[in-house]
Amino acid sequence: METHFTPEQLHEAPIKIANDILRTCVHCGFCTATCPTYVVLGDELDSPRGRIYQIREMLQSDKPADANTVKHVDRCLSCLSCMTTCPSGVDYMHLVDHARVHIENTYKRPLADSALRLMLSVVLPRPGLFRLSLIGARLAKPFRALLPGRLKGMIAMAPGKLPKADPVLPLSAHGKVRKRVALLPGCAQQVLAPRINRAAARLLSRLGCEVFEAANVGCCGALTHHMGKEDAALAQARANIAAWEKAKPDLIAITASGCGSTVKDYGFMLKDDPVWADRAAKISAIARDVSEVIAELGLNGVEDFDKPRVAYHAPCSLQHGQKNLDGPADLLKAAGFTVSTPKNAHLCCGSAGTYNIMQPEMAAELGGRKASSLDVLNADVIATGNIGCLIQIGEYAGTPVVHSVELLDWATGGPSPLQS
16 A cells, blocks of 8 residues: 655654555455455445544544544454454554554544443543442432433343352462462453352463462453553553562463453554563563463373363454464363354454443444354353453344353363353
8 A cells, every 4th residue: 555654754653653554455345245344334444444544644644533443443343253264464453553552642522422431441441440339320320211323222232130249269289389470450340250260270280380360460451452441551561571570470361352462462562662561572472371371281181071062262362363263172171171153253252352342333343243153053051261252242142152161161160151
């Protein structure tokens, strides 16, 4: 793609990177076939290629973002399916991330939109505050018909009951210590489904790991990062890096793949910070999806019992963001489960962080499609590797949804996740 940035603009590191990414695109359009918003809407402006054109014009003009560009960039799920499809290797992820920073810094959103984004950026990264907000939402459910659209949807999504807080206490390794593994607690996950990290801790302990949650580790920064709130995201990243440096784990195991994609990107996010660049790269290098840790250790101790049929949903952040399409499914098969995958498995379920709150209509369409494609497999349970996908698919599917690591824990001596 031809670009016309000025020499002065190209002296700015983010613009230089954006220019290099833009010039990689050859307009082939392969990305349109796998973009969820284009598949649903059929609008070129809601395809990766269309957004790339709009982002180029926005950045080259060096002017505040306009409302039309914001609308189409906001509709992007950052599922990164386009990157898996692209034959030219266009780094769409970092391009759209920079576009969102530019929008956040230059575009004045309507008051209601700004207020919602501010609320989400404050509440969701703080588990205590998030728990209180869900309790309040549950109490407000009888009155949701009186509320405006997005708020009505948020209230409807609040679970009927919340599990008790159940942080992972340090666990010793079974037998010889093979690794010291720090689990990322997660923000929403530790409120909505603390059982997931408990299952991961039990399994890793059986496989010879000392397992713990490092003190002072908080939100990974993904939520604010994808809103374009760069300063907040980088502050969260630096705080986590410092906490993990102090804890000195061999590996960081992450059970929410959306968080994993962000922690693995700390090295890029802080590459221009002379104090933090090298430190961030070292932390990114030891970050793993929990399925990767299990695969590295080797799954053993599988018990022989009648196991249910599993429909596996690969989260976008895992299959496209981390290029780990089959890892969890292969582990489930090794554990004795019969595993099937849905048609159009590359398409997003519509969760995408806060997307199902910010873009409820598109999210509902994608959630319904994904749930239907999984239900028709006639499995006993759906497995996935991201809390957002788990909650989103659970809203629409007629089949119970659990995390893959819960099934692996069960197969090796843990409790059944299907009994509650």
